[in-house]
Amino acid sequence: MLRHALRIAWKDLRVEARSKEIFVTMVFFGGLLCVIYSFGFGHDDASVRGGVPGMLWVTLAFTGTIALGRAFDRERENDTMRALLLAPVPRLSVFLGKAIAMTALILGVAIVVTPVLALFLGAPLLDYPLQLAAEILLGAVGIAVVGTVFAATLLKVRSRDVLLPVILYPLLIPLFVAGTNSTAALVQLHPNLEIATYWIQFLGIYDAAFLVLSLWVFESLVIE
Amino acid sequence: MKKLVPILCILAAFGIAVSLYEIFFVTPIEVNIDSNGRLNMSSLFFNYKIMFFHVAHAFWLFCAVFVAGISSAFYIKTQNVKWDDIASAAVDVSVAFGAVVLLTGSIWARAAWGVWWHWEPRLTMSLLLWIVLVGYVLVRRFAGPSGDRIAAGMAIFGMIGVPFIYVLVGSDSHPNSGANGVVAKLPPEMRGAFWLSVASFLLWFLALMLTRLESTRAERELRELRERALDLGVL
Numbered sequence: 001m002l003r004h005a006l007r008i009a010w011k012d013l014r015v016e017a018r019s020k021e022i023f024v025t026m027v028f029f030g031g032l033l034c035v036i037y038s039f040g041f042g043h044d045d046a047s048v049r050g051g052v053p054g055m056l057w058v059t060l061a062f063t064g065t066i067a068l069g070r071a072f073d074r075e076r077e078n079d080t081m082r083a084l085l086l087a088p089v090p091r092l093s094v095f096l097g098k099a100i101a102m103t104a105l106i107l108g109v110a111i112v113v114t115p116v117l118a119l120f121l122g123a124p125l126l127d128y129p130l131q132l133a134a135e136i137l138l139g140a141v142g143i144a145v146v147g148t149v150f151a152a153t154l155l156k157v158r159s160r161d162v163l164l165p166v167i168l169y170p171l172l173i174p175l176f177v178a179g180t181n182s183t184a185a186l187v188q189l190h191p192n193l194e195i196a197t198y199w200i201q202f203l204g205i206y207d208a209a210f211l212v213l214s215l216w217v218f219e220s221l222v223i224e
Numbered sequence: 225m226k227k228l229v230p231i232l233c234i235l236a237a238f239g240i241a242v243s244l245y246e247i248f249f250v251t252p253i254e255v256n257i258d259s260n261g262r263l264n265m266s267s268l269f270f271n272y273k274i275m276f277f278h279v280a281h282a283f284w285l286f287c288a289v290f291v292a293g294i295s296s297a298f299y300i301k302t303q304n305v306k307w308d309d310i311a312s313a314a315v316d317v318s319v320a321f322g323a324v325v326l327l328t329g330s331i332w333a334r335a336a337w338g339v340w341w342h343w344e345p346r347l348t349m350s351l352l353l354w355i356v357l358v359g360y361v362l363v364r365r366f367a368g369p370s371g372d373r374i375a376a377g378m379a380i381f382g383m384i385g386v387p388f389i390y391v392l393v394g395s396d397s398h399p400n401s402g403a404n405g406v407v408a409k410l411p412p413e414m415r416g417a418f419w420l421s422v423a424s425f426l427l428w429f430l431a432l433m434l435t436r437l438e439s440t441r442a443e444r445e446l447r448e449l450r451e452r453a454l455d456l457g458v459l
Contacts, residue, residue, distance in 0.1 A: 146381065149377065149381075150374065150377065150378075153370065153373065153374045153377060154367070154374060156370060157367045157368050157370060157371070157374070158368060159366050159367070159368075162366075163362070163363055163366060163367055163374075166359050166362050166363065167359055167363060167374070167378055170352070170355045170356040170358075170359045170382070171356065171378065171381045171382060171385055173352055173355070173385075173389070174385055174388035174389055174392050177392055178392065202388075202391065202392075205388075206388055209384060209388075210381070210384065213380065213381065213384050217300060217377055217380060220300040220301060221300060221373055221374070221376075221377045223373075
């Protein structure tokens with residue numbers, strides 16, 4: 001099952017590597033958001049330390065939603081989703097493959113956007129790279145897993161672009177709050193690694209629970 | 225089931241009337257005397273009495289989330305629309321109950337803390353749950369023919385999210401001035417009124433939900449009849 005999943009993820013990433021459509025537009029959009037933040041919020045140390053966790057996670061949320069919508073639009077335009085579902089592999093592999101590719105995309109954007117954010121605002125984002133990487137990785141997995149389930153079910157719905165955030169954000173609130181809390185613990189004046197670790201664990205448990213749940217419901221939700 | 229609704233309504237009306245009487249005439253006014261025998265200005269006096277309605281609604285809001293989540297799980301596994309109707313009715317009614325919770329909570333916040341909104345853990349939790357429920361209603365309404373399946377998925381994910389939201393708001397270090405643990409340390413003379421109002425609102429909730437269930441079913445039947453008529457060329 002995992003082998004098929006990896007193959008599907010590889011296929012998605014290769015399509016993306018050739019067209020670069022989603023990645024480039026997402027990175028540009030993320031960069032734009034960073035510029036807007038720089039104008040919208042104060043530059044003194046206190047407000048940067050207070051605001052930067054929120055900016056980082058809002059950027060992840062926005063770019064993630066856009067990437068999800070676009071990635072599944074691509075399958076819809078050529079009606080390849082049906083082919084993918086008809087392929088003689090378990091449906092769960094399709095789900096896992098899509099989720100893995102989506103995680104990779106979101107991570108790719110985060111790798112570009114985080115330094116840009118740190119640079120523009122002079123934020124101490126990169127002081128604890130390992131912890132920050134763990135947070136972003138777990139966050140990306142969560143967004144990708146829940147997002148893949150609902151983006152796949154919304155494939156045939158006319159107003160999917162509006163409905164995707166309407167569905168995703170309420171369900172992802174715990175993830176965003178935990179993510180901002182842990183990042184805030186890292187960038188505050190006296191970084192508190194204990195709190196950061198606590199929230200990273202919270203993110204891990206959240207991801208595990210929603211991954212299991214997604215594996216359980218995906219087959220029943222995505223019917224062609 | 226149809227006959228049950230008027231009975232539930234009458235019982236609920238009676239229960240709410242009695243609990244209103246108890247709330248206004250039996251339960252004492254909260255006055256906080258500090259150790260020096262002076263009046264503590266954090267006393268809520270008359271204002272705390274909104275709690276009897278606020279908590280009763282919140283109680284059934286949380287139960288309804290689980291009813292919706294579990295019946296949605298049954299729906300996507302069995303594909304039996306009966307379960308979907310139950311989930312949808314539960315969510316519709318709990319959106320209304322959630323609105324009551326948030327409004328009364330806001331009034332409580334004004335009385336207790338002097339602001340219209342306060343990020344008190346339970347109020348926050350109600351708000352987050354309510355957002356999920358409103359999302360469910362929106363998806364059902366606007367996602368077209370496959371909306372019920374997507375909404376069912378949302379209800380299940382929302383239910384699993386409840387413990388996370390609980391941990392999330394529980395560990396926040398917000399000042400909990402007074403409101404926390406109100407139910408646990410309720411003085412005995414208020415307990416009667418409190419549980420009576422909780423029970424009456426359960427009856428009221430069930431009456432609303434059964435009515436909603438009937439109307440959802442009628443809508444579905446009408447839709448199916450219409451489709452059949454269109455197929456046969458009558459319409």
